[in-house]
Amino acid sequence: MKRLCKTSQFALFALLVITILVFGVMNHDILSVASLYSLARTCTVPAIFALAIMVVMVIGELDMSYCMIGAFSSYAVFFALHEKSITKFPLLVIFLAAVGISIVLQLLNWFLIDQLHILSFIATLGTQTFLKGAILAFVGSSYIYDIPKSAVDFGTTYLLSASYKSGVATQLPLAVIIMIGMYVLMNLILEHTVFGRKLYAIGGDPDAAKRAGINVSQTRLIAFIIVGVICGIGGVVHNCLGRCSLPMPTDLVGQELNGIAAVVLGRGASQRAKGTVSGTLIGVLLLQFISNNLIMIGVPSYYQGFVTGLIIFVGLVTQTQIGSTLFSKILGKKGAVQ
Amino acid sequence: MKAIVEVQNLYKSFYGALALNGMNFTINEGEIRCLIGENGCGKSTLIKVISGFHSFDSGELIINNKRYEKITTAEAIAEGIQVIYQDFSLFPNMTIAENIMMYSTVAERKIHVDWNDIKASAKKILDQVGFEIDPNLYVAGLSVAQKQMVAICRAIVQKAKLLIMDEPTTALTTKEVQRLFEIVRRLKDSGVSVLFVSHKLDEVSQICDSYTIMRNGRRVFQSDVGDAKITNEEIVYYMTGKRYSNSKFTYVPKNDIPAMKVNGLCYKKAFRDIQFTLRKGEVLGITGLLGCGRSELAKALFGLITPTKGSIEISGKNVGIFRNVEEAIRYKIAYVPEDRLTEGLHLDQSIADNIIARIIRDYTNKAGIVNVKRLKKKQYESMNLMEVTGMIPGNPANSLSGGNQQKIVLMKWLASEPNILILNCPTVGVDVGAKSDIHNIIKDLAIEKGIGVIVVSNDNYELMQTCNRVLVMKEGCVVEELFIKDQTLDEFEMMTERAES
Numbered sequence: 001m002k003r004l005c006k007t008s009q010f011a012l013f014a015l016l017v018i019t020i021l022v023f024g025v026m027n028h029d030i031l032s033v034a035s036l037y038s039l040a041r042t043c044t045v046p047a048i049f050a051l052a053i054m055v056v057m058v059i060g061e062l063d064m065s066y067c068m069i070g071a072f073s074s075y076a077v078f079f080a081l082h083e084k085s086i087t088k089f090p091l092l093v094i095f096l097a098a099v100g101i102s103i104v105l106q107l108l109n110w111f112l113i114d115q116l117h118i119l120s121f122i123a124t125l126g127t128q129t130f131l132k133g134a135i136l137a138f139v140g141s142s143y144i145y146d147i148p149k150s151a152v153d154f155g156t157t158y159l160l161s162a163s164y165k166s167g168v169a170t171q172l173p174l175a176v177i178i179m180i181g182m183y184v185l186m187n188l189i190l191e192h193t194v195f196g197r198k199l200y201a202i203g204g205d206p207d208a209a210k211r212a213g214i215n216v217s218q219t220r221l222i223a224f225i226i227v228g229v230i231c232g233i234g235g236v237v238h239n240c241l242g243r244c245s246l247p248m249p250t251d252l253v254g255q256e257l258n259g260i261a262a263v264v265l266g267r268g269a270s271q272r273a274k275g276t277v278s279g280t281l282i283g284v285l286l287l288q289f290i291s292n293n294l295i296m297i298g299v300p301s302y303y304q305g306f307v308t309g310l311i312i313f314v315g316l317v318t319q320t321q322i323g324s325t326l327f328s329k330i331l332g333k334k335g336a337v338q
Numbered sequence: 339m340k341a342i343v344e345v346q347n348l349y350k351s352f353y354g355a356l357a358l359n360g361m362n363f364t365i366n367e368g369e370i371r372c373l374i375g376e377n378g379c380g381k382s383t384l385i386k387v388i389s390g391f392h393s394f395d396s397g398e399l400i401i402n403n404k405r406y407e408k409i410t411t412a413e414a415i416a417e418g419i420q421v422i423y424q425d426f427s428l429f430p431n432m433t434i435a436e437n438i439m440m441y442s443t444v445a446e447r448k449i450h451v452d453w454n455d456i457k458a459s460a461k462k463i464l465d466q467v468g469f470e471i472d473p474n475l476y477v478a479g480l481s482v483a484q485k486q487m488v489a490i491c492r493a494i495v496q497k498a499k500l501l502i503m504d505e506p507t508t509a510l511t512t513k514e515v516q517r518l519f520e521i522v523r524r525l526k527d528s529g530v531s532v533l534f535v536s537h538k539l540d541e542v543s544q545i546c547d548s549y550t551i552m553r554n555g556r557r558v559f560q561s562d563v564g565d566a567k568i569t570n571e572e573i574v575y576y577m578t579g580k581r582y583s584n585s586k587f588t589y590v591p592k593n594d595i596p597a598m599k600v601n602g603l604c605y606k607k608a609f610r611d612i613q614f615t616l617r618k619g620e621v622l623g624i625t626g627l628l629g630c631g632r633s634e635l636a637k638a639l640f641g642l643i644t645p646t647k648g649s650i651e652i653s654g655k656n657v658g659i660f661r662n663v664e665e666a667i668r669y670k671i672a673y674v675p676e677d678r679l680t681e682g683l684h685l686d687q688s689i690a691d692n693i694i695a696r697i698i699r700d701y702t703n704k705a706g707i708v709n710v711k712r713l714k715k716k717q718y719e720s721m722n723l724m725e726v727t728g729m730i731p732g733n734p735a736n737s738l739s740g741g742n743q744q745k746i747v748l749m750k751w752l753a754s755e756p757n758i759l760i761l762n763c764p765t766v767g768v769d770v771g772a773k774s775d776i777h778n779i780i781k782d783l784a785i786e787k788g789i790g791v792i793v794v795s796n797d798n799y800e801l802m803q804t805c806n807r808v809l810v811m812k813e814g815c816v817v818e819e820l821f822i823k824d825q826t827l828d829e830f831e832m833m834t835e836r837a838e839s
Contacts, residue, residue: 192451194443197432201440204429211391211427213412213444274431 009279012265015315016286023289026297034162035293038170039285042292044179045241046258047284048234051186052227053259054266054275058190059223060203061113061120064256065105065127066231071252072131073101074235075139078151082144091150099232105131106228107221114220132250143248147239155240175237182230187277189226199223203274262287265315286311339366339563341400342500342531343388343419348397350383350555357383358394359555365500369563370522370532372542375552376577376769377739381535384552385502389421390414402499415441418499422506426489428477435460435473438492463491467521482509483517490521501525502533507541508767511628519545537577537769539570551576578771586822587781589620589806595654597758597790598671600639603648603659608634609814612648616758619788621780623801623822626811627838633676635811636762636794640673641666653757672756674747676763682747683735690731692746693720697753720753724779741765741772748779759783760792765800777803798831810837 024031049067056063077097081089105127112123135141158171190196198219201209210216238252265286266279290308295301341364350358357380365371375381386392388399390411399406401417421427428437436443438460443451460473469487477488486506493501503522507515522532522545536542542549551559551573559576561568575581596615603612609631616622626632638645641660649658652669660666666673675681683692694701694717701713721731726742735746744764751759761780765773781804783789793804801808802822810818818837825833 192453193449194446194451195449197436197440197443197451200431201429201444204431205427208425208427208429211389211411211421211423212441213410213415 009266009276009282012279012282012286012315015311016282016289019286019289019311023293023297027293029164029166030293030296032162032164034164034168034170037160037162037172039289039292040176041170041173041241043284043288044173044175045234045238046255046262046288047179047281048182048230048237049252049255050259050262050280050284051182051277052230052234053256054263054277054280055186055199055223055227055230056120057260057263057267057275058199058203059220060206060274062260063109063124063227064121065109065124065131066227066259067252067255068128068131068250069102069105069228070231070235070238071250072105072135072235073098073232074239075135075144075248076101077236078144078147078239079140081148082146085146087146087148089148089150091148091154094148094151095233095236098236099229102232102235103225103228106224106231110221110224114217128253128256132253135250151236151240155242173241175241178233178237182233183277183281190277195219195222200274258287261312265312283315286315341366342402344398344400345384345388346398346400348384348387348399349395350380350387350392351395352383356555358387358397361397361552361555362557362560363550364560365531365533366563367499367531368526368529369547370526370534370545371548371550372546373533373535373550373552374537374539374542374573374577376537376771377741379552379577380555381552382504383555385421385504385533385535388414389419389502391421412445415445415496418497419502420493420496420498420500421502422486422489422493422504424505424508426485428485428488428492430476430478433474433476434464434471434480434488437477437488438463438473438495441492441496459495460491463495467491467494483511483514486510486518494525498530500531500533502535504535505537506534507536507538515541539573539770542573543567543570549573553577553579574770577769580771586802587621587784587804587806589617590785591617591619593618596651597653598639599651599654601649601651603635603638603645603650605631605634605638605643605645607814609638609811612816614809614816614819616790616792618757618790619784620807621784621791621793621805623805623808624792624794624811625796625798625801625808625834627796630811630838631814632794632796632811633762636673636760636792639666639760639792640671642673667754670755670757672751672754672759674744674751674759674761674764676766683743683750685736686734688732689729689735689738689746690717690721692735693717693749693753696750700754716753720749723749723752724775739769739772741768741776744768744772744776745779748776752783756789758790758792760794762794763797764793764795765797773800780804798834799827802827802830808834810834812838 020030029035049070052066052070053063056066077094109124109127112118112126113120154174157174159174159176161169161171163169190199198209198214201212201214202216202219206216235252262283263275263280265283266281267275287308290311291304294304294307299307343363343365345361345363348358348361349356361380361384363384373381373384383392387394390409390413393408399409401409401414401419406413429440432440435457439456443456457473464471464473467487467490469491471484477485480488506518510518522534525532534542534546547563548565549559549561549568550557553576595618597618598616600612600614604610612635614622624632624635634643637643638660639650641663644661645659649656650660651657657669684695694713697716698708698713701709701716703709724745726738726745729738729742735743738746764780765776768776777800780791780793784791793801795801805822808820808822809816810820820830820833820837822830
């Protein structure tokens, strides 16, 4: 417990718990199992995408195209199947195809950033705009009504279900397992493999990393491939989970900043670690919990952006040196949160 | 004597410019060698070639009797070559322990990271060096000296045979420098060779066994262990290729109205009851140990900090104290700060724009529109005031070396045609050639333009060269007034030391 208090995520975790409790007091339904399933369900896709941007941020870059890349690759696959009127198609191949396209697009980002030394923010903004244009011009812009059965099944397979007192039922979808699996795997890679530490080293100082004998270009290349894999999976899961299963070309675009906000919240204002897997997950949970449940405690939905922004500020302030001292005083703990 | 690294006839060019032009260099086992040269002479390039960071065009590189056509950083590390760069190449987002062990972690080519081993090994090294700090702290929060210690620990873990230190003393206090020297000597005793890259001559002669001096990408002088030490004048000659005359400054009284008279100036605990007069055409030195209040005094004279008591007279007129910089500027005072990187220049802006940054306000009409034609003329005049090698007005200020940057700071302030010029440590981190140039400029300003100049410095040589009068401060008070006549540097040093103790 003592060690837990000292981790940089503790303040954020405490904030999450406090938020849940406050919301829970105002509406008891929020503390129900049904609410938990609903949270898990809505978190799945944002969490996968937050993981993608986290990897990019760990290596010290920024990506404004990751959501677009996920959406593009998934839509492209479903569009192709739709054009050929294929209704029976293995889910695994759908995933592999989307991941393949994502990887290629992330390699384009890698080329722009690593080989041409273009500022990552600018380069990926370019990729995003380019893809948005390309999908409308060459692929399509319409809803797809007939996605393969395997994908529909995947999206509607539920592990558990529960219902609110009002009788409204919520389900825990299978896709949650995929999301959790990705987090566990990424945590293992980043914290416990030399490759993961190399990513942090590059994020800390690329020149120093080169001097340490790290092949920076190659390591970045693998990182972008990983990001591509995550984006591809994220895109397909998003389309499968969409309630009506209607892939739409650009519906993920605009979510980029939410992912970045989750990572920033998770790493704390100190920026020491550039991003951690556990912190990112807590960040996503916090942001998603608020946007899910504000309406349930009677806050009109147009306040959502305002409250989310407020929580981001609180999250960041509690993690600064001064903020953490204040915070631990409030909690009555002596050891300052690092 | 066994050579660890031998370099013969090495050439390396960047975009057509030769950085190494037939360089020869040897360093043997267990010696502390100093590599000296002016900025841009190719020192850094040589280090980077040896450590595998840059490839070389032609020549021979022999490390531990093995000839390399090209060498990667990983190979150089495997050969026991460790470089501590000026920026230390640490990872701010990682802990001390992980930083110390990072090179080994990468080199071992394992998949899994053993955190327990990393923490234990790091602790062992920290104890061995005698550096007491929690290895779980993040490097981002450490001081410069602490970061340097982490970098040294990291090098030791690598079983370094040759430790290359690039300008290791630049950001350290005198005490920290002595501690560093102690560790360097201890390393030498344990059989590690140290290549000390520096241009601080007094420090170099304290620590080094042998010298290599570079100029224009070439070796111009090499001495070996046991050779007689060469004098600083000779080192300067080899570095610059020029003999500098040691002409002192002689003050010719102009008139009796003092440019500035300070009466009983006090500021918190930093200094109290400061009293002095600065005449026109005079160069007044202010010296004293670190923390004696000299830097605060200089700032107070320019309104950067507001004195708590006292008054200042400008040209015989009492103006009270300066509450902000604008007031000081109104009385035509100019101030060249200690840290030109953060206080003196807009580094990414062009040199030309930097020069007019201070005076642009004087070239506007009532509507605030700049009179470009007059401004350009002034800009041109200012730039021709002194010689700056390699200056292209459109290039950013950080394209210049430290010494030339300092000249730009001077130009910027001289453009405002000051009556009083305050220089706070004007030649810190400036190499010898530029240093001498700056000293000549200071003297010319006093003689030709009759500007009253205050030089705040702890460099006795500098004070001897430029001033006619020096105030020695101790614990916030002026304790001694020395007149520079024909004492030698040693005599002058003894006088200031006596006053300071």
